[in-house]
Amino acid sequence: MESSALVQALAELIGEDQVSSDPAVLRECSRDYIGFRQYERGDGKFWEPKAACVAWPRNSVEVSSLLAFLNANGADAAPRTGGSCVSLGSEPVEGGVIVDGSRMNELIELNEKDLFVTASCGVSLEYLENYLNNRGWTTGHFPQSLPMAQIGGLVATRSIGQFSTLYGGIEDMVLGLEAVLPDGRIIKIKNVPRRSAGPDLRQIFIGSEGAIGFITQVSLKIFRYAPENRWMGAFGIDTMHKGLDALREIMSAGWHPAVLRLHDPVEMERDFGNIAPEGNCILLVIAEGPKALAAATGEGVKEILKGFGAADLGARPVQRWLIHRNDVCGRLDHFDYYKMGAVADTCEISATWSKIGEIYDAVLERLPQESESLVVVSGHSSHSYTTGTNIYFSFGAMVDKAENARPIYMNIVRVIMEETLKRGGSIAHHHGSGKYRTQWMPQEHGSSYILLEKIKEALDPNRIMNKGVLLKIEE
Numbered sequence: 050m051e052s053s054a055l056v057q058a059l060a061e062l063i064g065e066d067q068v069s070s071d072p073a074v075l076r077e078c079s080r081d082y083i084g085f086r087q088y089e090r091g092d093g094k095f096w097e098p099k100a101a102c103v104a105w106p107r108n109s110v111e112v113s114s115l116l117a118f119l120n121a122n123g124a125d126a127a128p129r130t131g132g133s134c135v136s137l138g139s140e141p142v143e144g145g146v147i148v149d150g151s152r153m154n155e156l157i158e159l160n161e162k163d164l165f166v167t168a169s170c171g172v173s174l175e176y177l178e179n180y181l182n183n184r185g186w187t188t189g190h191f192p193q194s195l196p197m198a199q200i201g202g203l204v205a206t207r208s209i210g211q212f213s214t215l216y217g218g219i220e221d222m223v224l225g226l227e228a229v230l231p232d233g234r235i236i237k238i239k240n241v242p243r244r245s246a247g248p249d250l251r252q253i254f255i256g257s258e259g260a261i262g263f264i265t266q267v268s269l270k271i272f273r274y275a276p277e278n279r280w281m282g283a284f285g286i287d288t289m290h291k292g293l294d295a296l297r298e299i300m301s302a303g304w305h306p307a308v309l310r311l312h313d314p315v316e317m318e319r320d321f322g323n324i325a326p327e328g329n330c331i332l333l334v335i336a337e338g339p340k341a342l343a344a345a346t347g348e349g350v351k352e353i354l355k356g357f358g359a360a361d362l363g364a365r366p367v368q369r370w371l372i373h374r375n376d377v378c379g380r381l382d383h384f385d386y387y388k389m390g391a392v393a394d395t396c397e398i399s400a401t402w403s404k405i406g407e408i409y410d411a412v413l414e415r416l417p418q419e420s421e422s423l424v425v426v427s428g429h430s431s432h433s434y435t436t437g438t439n440i441y442f443s444f445g446a447m448v449d450k451a452e453n454a455r456p457i458y459m460n461i462v463r464v465i466m467e468e469t470l471k472r473g474g475s476i477a478h479h480h481g482s483g484k485y486r487t488q489w490m491p492q493e494h495g496s497s498y499i500l501l502e503k504i505k506e507a508l509d510p511n512r513i514m515n516k517g518v519l520l521k522i523e524e
C-alpha cells in the first residue's frame with residue numbers, strides 16, 4: 050500500500066491526532082539506543098527513519114483494528130512503548146508502521162488482597178513503582194532503564210532488574226496479560242497463582258519482542274516495600290574467577306540477597322574510584338525483605354566471602370551505587386560519541402558456572418587481537434542463579450569514519466557471541482535478540498529453533514509483526 054494512502058487509512062481508523070508521518074516525529078519514535086545508532090545519529094547523515102508513520106492507539110480495541118488493517122494490507126507493524134530498546138528491536142522496517150502504545154497509560158487496578166497490579170502497556174515503570182512505593186508496595190523490578198521503560202516493552206523484551214536475585218526477572222512477575230494478535234483478536238490470560246492446564250501461555254508473549262502480537266495490558270505481582278530493612282555491604286576480591294566462585298557458593302548455600310554485582314578490576318577502578326585494593330574486583334551486596342531475614346542473609350553472605358579472603362569495604366560504595374545507578378538514562382542523549390570518534394556499548398550473555406569464567410577470559414583475550422581499534426573491554430556479573438550467572442560486557446572502540454561504526458561494533462559483538470555459543474551459553478541474557486542478534490538465533494536455539502518458526506507461522510502467518518526480530522528475515 051502506498052505510504053500516503055496508508056497514513057490516511059489509519060487516520061480514518063483511529064483518528065487524525067493518533068497518526069503522524071512528520072519526519073521529526075518519526076525520528077523520535079524510531080529511536081534505538083544501540084551503540085552504533087547513537088554514533089550514526091551524531092553524524093546525522095547515516096541514519097534516517099524508514100517508517101511510513103507512527104500510530105498511537107488509545108486502547109485494545111484500537112490496537113485490534115490497527116493490526117487487523119495492517120494484516121489485511123500486508124504492512125509491517127513495529128510495536129513500541131518506552132523506546133529504551135538497545136537492540137534495534139523497535140526500529141521499523143521501510144514503509145512499516147510504528148504502533149506506539151505509550152498513550153495507553155492507564156493504571157487499571159491495584160489489588161492489595163491478591164497482591165497484584167494491572168496496568169496498560171504504556172504505563173511507565175517509574176510511575177508505577179512510585180505509585181506502589183507510596184502505598185507500601187513494590188514491583189521488585191528495577192532495570193537500569195526504569196526512568197524510560199514502559200510495561201509493554203519490559204514484558205516483550207523479557208527484561209530483568211538490578212534486584213533480580215531476590216525477585217527474579219519479569220518472567221517471574223507477570224501474573225496475567227492481555228494481547229492483540231496480528232489478525233485483530235484480543236486474547237486474555239487470567240490471573241491465577243499457578244496452574245497445570247497445559248503449557249504456560251504467558252511465556253509465549255514474555256520475550257516475544259513484538260514478533261507475534263501486541264501486549265496491551267499486564268498484571269504484575271507486588272511485594273512489600275521496606276527499604277529501611279536493607280542490609281548493604283561491598284567487598285574487594287582479588288580475581289574475577291574467585292569472585293565468580295564466591296557468587297556460586299552464595300547461591301548454592303541458599304542465600305537470596307536482592308543484589309549481587311561483581312565488577313572486574315577495570316570497572317572497579319572506573320566506576321568505584323579504586324576503592325578496593327589495586328587490581329581487585331568489587332562485589333556489591335544488598336539483602337532486603339523482613340528485617341531479620343535481610344540481616345541474616347547479609348551476615349550469611351559476609352561469612353562466605355570471608356572464606357574467599359574478601360576485603361570488607363563497608364556499605365558506602367553500595368549506597369553510592371544505589372543513588373547513581375540509573376543516572377546514565379538522563380545522559381544518553383548527550384553522549385557525543387560521534388565527536389569523540391568512538392563507538393561504545395554493552396553486550397550481555399549468560400552461562401552455567403563451569404563455563405562463565407572461560408567465556409569472560411576468552412572474550413577479554415580475543416577482542417584486543419581481533420578489534421584493532423578497541424580501547425577498552427570490561428565485564429560484570431549482575432544476575433546470579435543457583436546454576437550460573439550473566440556477564441555484562443562493556444566495550445569502547447575508535448571509529449575512523451562513520452560508515453565503519455556498525456562493522457566495528459558488530460565485529461566486537463561477533464567475538465562475544467562466538468565465545469558464548471562455543472561453550473553452550475546464551476547470546477542474550479536480557480536485552481533480547483532485537484534485530485542485531487538474529488543471525489545467531491538458530492545456533493542459540495539449535496534443534497528447538499523450529500518452535501520459534503512454528504509459533505511465528507501460526508500466530509503471524511502474513512509476517513507483519515516486527516520483521517527481523519527473533520527470526521532471520523527470509524531472503
Ligand SMILES: Cc1cc2nc3c(=O)[nH]c(=O)nc-3n(C[C@H](O)[C@H](O)[C@H](O)COP(=O)(O)OP(=O)(O)OC[C@H]3O[C@@H](n4cnc5c(N)ncnc54)[C@H](O)[C@@H]3O)c2cc1C
Nearest residue numbers: 130131132133134138192193194199201202208209259264
Ligand atoms: C540505559 C539503559 C539501561 C537499560 N537497562 C536494562 C536493564 O537493566 N535490564 C533490562 O532488561 N533491560 C535494560 N535496558 C533495555 C531496555 O530498557 C529494556 O529492554 C526495556 O524492557 C524496554 O522497554 P521499553 O518500554 O522501552 O520498550 P521499547 O524500547 O519500546 O521496545 C522494546 C521491544 O519490545 C517490543 N515492544 C514494545 N512494546 C510492546 C508491546 N506493547 N507489545 C509487544 N511488543 C512490544 C518492541 O517491538 C521492541 O522489540 C536498558 C536500556 C537502556 C537504554
